[in-house]
Amino acid sequence: MKKYLSYIYVILSAVCWGFIGFSNRMLTEVGVSLGNRVFIRNFGTLLILTIVFALFHRQVFRIKLKHLPIFLCSGLLSILTLSLVYFQCQTMCSLSVAAVLLYLAPSFVVIFSAVLWKTPLTKRKLIALVVSLLGCVMVSGIIGGDMTASWAGIGLGVLSGLCYASYTVFAHYGLAHYESYTMIYWTFLVAGLGSVFFADFETLPLAFSGTQGIVGVCGVVIVATVLPYIFYTKGLEGVESGRASIITNIEPVVETLVGVFVFKEALTVWTVLGMACVFGCVILLANGDKKCEEKPVKS
Template identity: 35%
Template sequence: MQKRAYLLIAVSGSLWGTIGIFVRELYGLGFSTLQIVTMRVFSAAVIMLLYLLFTKPELLKIRFRDSLYFVGTGILSIVFFNLCYFITIRETSIAIAVTLLYTAPAFVAILSRIIFRESLDAKKLFSLGLTLTGCAFVTGYLPELGNSPSITLPWLLTGLGAGFGYALYSIFGKVALKKYDTVTITAYTFFFASLALLPLVSFETSGEAFSTGSFWTYLIGLGFFPTVLAYLLYTKGLEEVESSRAAIVATVEPVVATFAGFFFFREIVSGWQLAGILFVLAGVVLIQERK
């Protein structure tokens, strides 16, 4: 059973690694970052809520006062992280964006120290150092300090913002897990994110794109494969595998994302950037609680 669980988690990480493909294609159809984020969370919310309604309707019951949990996971985390992540994909490359996204475990360690008073031991500090060094390699700020980095400061900040926003999901989710099932948290996360975004975005000028088959292919693909299906497979895998080990297996995501950027968009990764990706992955593995 554990082998099957590890396989499910690896597949979910691989699916997350394909996000950049759908996002790039939707940018090509003329959609803005805000529109793409809105379409992703809304399509995921519809699929997740319908899935629970017909399979486990009891998991849709929540207390009104607990909505604050999902404001945190949905708006402060998912909306913010997706906006930053998709902007970084647009302005840099899929490999750089996903590597900066994987600073999330480092942010989790720091925030957990501040909020939950969790220890920040030598192993965690070392992994933080590996993560920062890896990001410096990937973005071009090291080792050639005399030359211009491969991305400018604004896009470095959006990349780190994606990692920070992603980390907030673990913080708010940790509190919500004391009362609710993982699937319930995921469904209401996308629901609250949709509530926040739908009033802010307009699709009046996008009517022509809606009439194309490629749009619906990319939209359904984005909402289902790297979103709903990935979360469901990951959740199923967690039934047999510890969360710390699952997080390590899921680090296949940046590897898949890097290959996707190369094969689909001919994005070139330099030797230093490849070393940086490996540094970040090593940092993610070391920061886990168990050996």
């Protein structure tokens, strides 16, 4: 039961992350700049986590100085840099291309896991990886849609995938010494403070000037950041990192459904097939039969 609960946590994290596009669109439409969106997301999350943990879970504030580099890396690279390069990538490429490049992350995680922790590269995992990537391409609209990208944009997109994947790596090391909530708090402490340098405080009130901006702020901070990172880090306690990262490919499916039902975007045959591939990948990973042990792929 605990195993399946961990999978549920990872799936919930992907569902919540799927609302980041909706939240960002709300903020962009009211004129909130890139730097301020990054600041709102990271610093807002830091404020909420600080209040919640100060009231209910104060032990997260204590870490050993020798472990600080783990949180510096996860905060600056996995959160702050990811926000900056991914949002910029979306301005230089079509949204479909940006999304697919971001979701190269599971490929990087599988490679990192095999190299750093000697995690077996199984046939089941390889099949799931290929199927999930194919699903992402279909859902994004690259197949049967438009693909526009510059080389600089593609480079930023690949970098966003690396940054996204790096959180799983740093969380692996952090969770060896601390509980999941400590990992989350110190990561966002670093990211939140770092994002101050990108904020434009003169134009920041735009985000709070109307209902749409407030909805965007609540969405990007609570729904698309606080909840998913708690769920995902909690899920990593019971799900191997490579599998967890592949399962989060549910996120573009959620973003597609939000686009269809909220923004009235078209639902194509390719989109439906892509969603089926992504969900099939999750089922393939979560329902491995113990009687049929996965055999590592020979290299």
